[in-house]
């Protein structure tokens with residue numbers, strides 16, 4: 780039985796990679812910037828496409844669980860890293876600190 784997939788809305792940036800990889804299963808509704816599950820995969824090909832979409836999601840916003848699993852809760856953890864412009868490897872708000880021995 781194929782796995783069950785879901786979008787964690789708080790993590791989705793609406794990039795559309797999931798709907799490109801698995802258009803039968805994910806979409807970004809017109810006027811929104813958050814992906815949603817159109818339907819759970821029903822074939823191994825659709826499941827494969829959904830797993831690929833999970834791999835491509837830059838925010839880790841797609842979750843795959845067992846077919847009979849309950850909806851996943853948002854995992855506790857650190858906030859995603861802040862992107863910096865190319866060539867700017869030092870964020871402006873970082874101040875060097877001195878470690879006490």
Ligand code: SF4
Nearest residue numbers: 791792794795797836
């Ligand atoms: S690939 Fe991830 S971040 Fe991009 S639209 Fe899909 S769920 Fe959202």
